[in-house]
Amino acid sequence: MYAQLVKAEGMKSPEEMTPEERAFQERIDRGEKIEPKEWMPEGYRKTLIRQIGQHAHSEVVGQLPEGNWITRAPTLERKAILLAKVQDEAGHGLYLYSAAETLGVSRDELIELLHAGKMKYSSIFNYPTLNWADIGAVGWLVDGAAIMNQVQLQKTSYGPYSRAMIRICKEESFHQRQGYDILMKMCLQGTQAQKDMAQDALNRFWYPALMMFGPSDKDSIHSAQSMAWKIKINTNDELRQKFVDQTVPQAEYLGLKVPDENLKWNEEKGGYDFSEPDWSEFFEVIAGNGPCNTERLEARVNAWEDGAWFRDGLMAHAKKQDARRAAARLAAE
Amino acid sequence: MSSEWPLWEIFIRGQHGLNHRHVGSLHAPDADMAIRNARDVYTRRNEGVSIWVVKSNDITASAPSEKGPLFEPSNSKVYRHPTFFDIPAEVGHM
Numbered sequence: 001m002y003a004q005l006v007k008a009e010g011m012k013s014p015e016e017m018t019p020e021e022r023a024f025q026e027r028i029d030r031g032e033k034i035e036p037k038e039w040m041p042e043g044y045r046k047t048l049i050r051q052i053g054q055h056a057h058s059e060v061v062g063q064l065p066e067g068n069w070i071t072r073a074p075t076l077e078r079k080a081i082l083l084a085k086v087q088d089e090a091g092h093g094l095y096l097y098s099a100a101e102t103l104g105v106s107r108d109e110l111i112e113l114l115h116a117g118k119m120k121y122s123s124i125f126n127y128p129t130l131n132w133a134d135i136g137a138v139g140w141l142v143d144g145a146a147i148m149n150q151v152q153l154q155k156t157s158y159g160p161y162s163r164a165m166i167r168i169c170k171e172e173s174f175h176q177r178q179g180y181d182i183l184m185k186m187c188l189q190g191t192q193a194q195k196d197m198a199q200d201a202l203n204r205f206w207y208p209a210l211m212m213f214g215p216s217d218k219d220s221i222h223s224a225q226s227m228a229w230k231i232k233i234n235t236n237d238e239l240r241q242k243f244v245d246q247t248v249p250q251a252e253y254l255g256l257k258v259p260d261e262n263l264k265w266n267e268e269k270g271g272y273d274f275s276e277p278d279w280s281e282f283f284e285v286i287a288g289n290g291p292c293n294t295e296r297l298e299a300r301v302n303a304w305e306d307g308a309w310f311r312d313g314l315m316a317h318a319k320k321q322d323a324r325r326a327a328a329r330l331a332a333e
Numbered sequence: 334m335s336s337e338w339p340l341w342e343i344f345i346r347g348q349h350g351l352n353h354r355h356v357g358s359l360h361a362p363d364a365d366m367a368i369r370n371a372r373d374v375y376t377r378r379n380e381g382v383s384i385w386v387v388k389s390n391d392i393t394a395s396a397p398s399e400k401g402p403l404f405e406p407s408n409s410k411v412y413r414h415p416t417f418f419d420i421p422a423e424v425g426h427m
Binding site: 035037038039084087088091094095098101106107108163164167171311312314315317318321322 | 374
């Protein structure tokens with residue numbers, strides 16, 4: 001998902017736990033929220049920092065593929081809408097960085113880890129947005145998949161993370177709808193060329209969207225611990241299935257064909273059977289070898305470094321103002 | 334050498350005259366910028382009519398470990414709730 005392949009600590013049985021750890025687990029099992037500064041196992045804290053940090057980075061890097069089309073949007077209205085959407089993503093990044101900061105890591109530290117290649121962001125943002133239909137597909141599929149993940153995370157055990165998710169979910173459904181709206185226009189009222197564009201976008205984004213949920217957690221020990229701690233509520237496979245079941249009828253409404261020969265309704269399980277994405281491609285993209293990894297990270301690093309003088313300038317001004325106020329107060333006494 | 338902007342806690346008063354409510358935090362170099370940033374981050378959809386910003390460092394919080402003793406006094410005083418008292422049905426609404 002926005003936090004794929006988050007490394008978690010190995011899982012302990014109740015007998016191996018210290019009394020503190022056991023009491024902590026019992027609180028989580030009772031559905032209590034864990035709040036900043038309360039005692040928590042080091043592994044819980046570390047896993048959360050990785051997961052929330054990766055999630056925050058994804059929100060911010062996720063602005064880049066869409067930002068590419070702000071100046072190229074077909075109408076002024078589409079441009080204003082896309083701008084608002086991309087601005088939301090910046091806000092979502094901020095809510096999440098703030099949640100991570102309550103765990104004792106600073107935002108600058110997290111940003112530096114991202115820039116040094118020591119933290120990741122979602123694989124999906126390493127794919128290019130080649131035409132306007134891609135912006136529709138990103139909103140519809142990528143935000144759609146993100147919502148699927150984030151809705152369950154509203155119930156996560158860590159209070160600040162849960163609250164950030166609740167806020168984000170409130171704003172996110174606008175994102176998915178604006179994407180679908182772009183595709184409705186192209187597919188239902190557009191020319192053949194526009195329909196072809198939309199189909200092409202679906203062809204390219206379908207499997208990368210399925211990869212967003214991460215590999216099957218059948219073999220993952222990390223998932224088990226994260227689920228026990230309720231920093232992950234559903235398995236990757238459950239979410240992927242739900243996403244496919246929800247999305248296929250939406251594609252049909254648009255008159256688009258999901259690029260999967262094996263896609264078939266399975267009456268017995270009450271869901272679709274579908275092909276797995278190519279996981280070797282996923283691991284390549286995660287390892288830094290996707291189509292746009294270099295470009296994305298470069299854009300982030302440049303924005304950070306080119307903005308340093310400005311951030312420092314504002315800070316210097318604030319300090320000067322503080323000093324001036326302090327001097328004035330002293331003079332008045 | 335860059336220094337990180339301080340953290341601010343943001344409180345917003347909603348449309349209906351309720352108290353300012355904590356909505357989250359953000360980094361800003363000073364209070365004025367914190368208010369501007371809070372406007373952009375936390376009131377993009379008419380969420381509020383007034384913003385307070387407070388430096389996170391200036392907030393004193395009760396310690397989570399003292400939660401028990403701190404709140405115990407009210408736990409034992411159930412008679413502070415109206416539901417403690419049984420009022421006969423024939424008395425009517427009270």
